[in-house]
Amino acid sequence: MKLPWSYMTVGDWLVITVLIVFAVAGMAWVAGAPVGSRLVVSDGDRICFTATLDQHRTVELEGPLGRTRLVIDNQGARITGSPCPRKSCMTMGPARQTGDLLACVPNRILVRIDGERKKDSPYDLLSR
Amino acid sequence: MPWNRPLILGLLIALLALTWWRLQPQADEVRRSQFMMGTVVEILAQGEDPSALDEAVTAAFAEMARLDRLLSSHRQESDISRLSLSETGLTVATETAEVIALGLQVARRSAGAFDLTLGRLKTLWALDSDSPQVPSLAAITATLDDLGPEALMLSGRMVRKANPALQVDLGGIAKGYAVDRGIAVLKEHGVTAAAINAGGDMYLLGQRLERPWRIGIQHPRQPNAVLVTVQVSDRAVVTSGDYERFFEQNGKRYHHLFDPKSGFPAQGCRSVTIVAESVALADALATAVFVLGPLSGLEMLKGYSGAEGMIVAADGRLYASDGWAAYQVEP
Missing domain, CATH: 3.10.520.10 (ApbE-like domains)
Incomplete structure (x- = not known):
């Protein structure tokens, strides 16, 4: 009687090897993703933009008052331009850790950093 | 069909399932945000039953929205707007009376440093508008006439104004009260670990990840x-x-x-x-x-x-x- 794996062809072994390599690499990628790795922008009701924090860019977000400018760079995500009267959203500094929020209330722009939270995070929420 | 093809297919399905499971968000946490009370309110609740958490968070937001309708000076129908418009005062909701009672207590113990009667002064500075400005000293002095903790009197749910022009502003306390009530609702729904953050006014219930x-x-x-x-x-x-x-x-x-x-x-x-x-x-x-x-x-x-x-x-x-x-x- 032949052993089960003796039926395997070279192609079968190749497929299984590729699957395992991809699975292990995928798991390592997910596990190694930085804390606070995803940025989600909503208008309070629905999500209107998402991005990863490692993709540095500038985006213009449309709100009822006009366009709010959001910059994603090495410091995190921050609002650098806004049509709102008080501009307090522009003085909030960057959001970079899971749970950090930026908001322009008049223009209804809400920026949240999502991602897995670790027990050793320096803080859970920011009092500002 | 050779026996090893189902094996490969099974392995592929198992790996996909494992990856899907790993990519799912943590099921023991509900985090939602809403624009409310002139700021962003975020509720983060932890527990074992996501649907129960979701129901609790929805109820907490509803309670905070109800209080906003009572306490906001930007809503014409609120107790506070009606009080500011009235000549001598009026009967307010129990919750409004509770907030005013606490505000008056802190006002007295801080010798008037905390003041619920600064509505007109804040309007004069127009800090929330496109063009805030430093008012004239005369205008500021005129606005401060007849203000202070003594200008507002509370008896049960009856609020009396000493000055018809007095405008009540609960900006320094109403958000906090709404957060407290939101936390109470979460507790009523059995939530033991949560945070409510209303633009920096926050309450932290229980623990976060066992600390x-x-x-x-x-x-x-x-x-x-x-x-x-x-x-x-x-x-x-x-x-x-x-x-x-x-x-x-x-x-x-x-x-x-x-x-x-x-x-x-x-x-x-x-x-x-x-x-x-x-x-x-x-x-x-x-x-x-x-x-x-x-x-x-x-x-x-x-x-x-x-x-x-x-x-x-x-x-x-x-x-x-x-x-x-x-x-x-x-x-």
Whole structure:
């Protein structure tokens, strides 16, 4: 009687090897993703933009008052331009850790950093 | 079909399932945000049943929205707007009376540093508008006439005004009260670990990931920096700072925390953080201490057992109450 794996062809072994390599690499990628790795922008009701924090860019977000400018760079995500009267959203500094929020209330722009939270995070929420 | 093809297919399905499971968000946490009370309110609730958590969070938001309709000075139908429009006063909802009672108590114990009657003064400075401005001294003086804790009297649910022009403003306390009520609703739904954050007015219920909640306190002059971190459970944390809402004119900063005695922004502090048993109290105390300044503010705090505070003075020096160190995490 032949052993089960003796039926395997070279192609079968190749497929299984590729699957395992991809699975292990995928798991390592997910596990190694930085804390606070995803940025989600909503208008309070629905999500209107998402991005990863490692993709540095500038985006213009449309709100009822006009366009709010959001910059994603090495410091995190921050609002650098806004049509709102008080501009307090522009003085909030960057959001970079899971749970950090930026908001322009008049223009209804809400920026949240999502991602897995670790027990050793320096803080859970920011009092500002 | 050779037997090894189903094996490969099975392996592929197993790996896909494992990857899908790994990519799912944590099911024991619900986090939702809404624009409310002129700010963003975020509720984060932890537990084992996501649908029960979701129901609890929905109920908490509904309760906070109900209170906003009662307490907002920007809603014509609210108790506060009706009170400001009335000549002599009116009967308000129980919740409105509770907020006013607490506000008047802090106002008296802070010798008027906390004041619920600054509505007209805030309108004069127009800090929320496109064009805030430094009003004339005469205009400020006229606005301050007949203001102060004595100008508002509460008896049961009846609120009386000493001056028909008096406009009530609960901005320094209403958000905190709404957060307290939101937390009460979460507790009624069996939630034992949660946080509600209404634009910096926050309550931390229970624990976060089997340890107390860690709250970073923003540096008042470095938006990128955290000044200190505190660890709390079942406590409110509120920070008031001159960097939140301000404008500059002729190189001088004018912020939103007004000294009722002068009618100008208080000058003694850059920021005040209070840890207390309720958010409404912490909210009112943060404003009162900011207006009083570091030394008088800390003196007043001694009268509130369970309330601790940290102050960044106008010159950048740090002051803290005796029990503050119990909360602060060493770097």
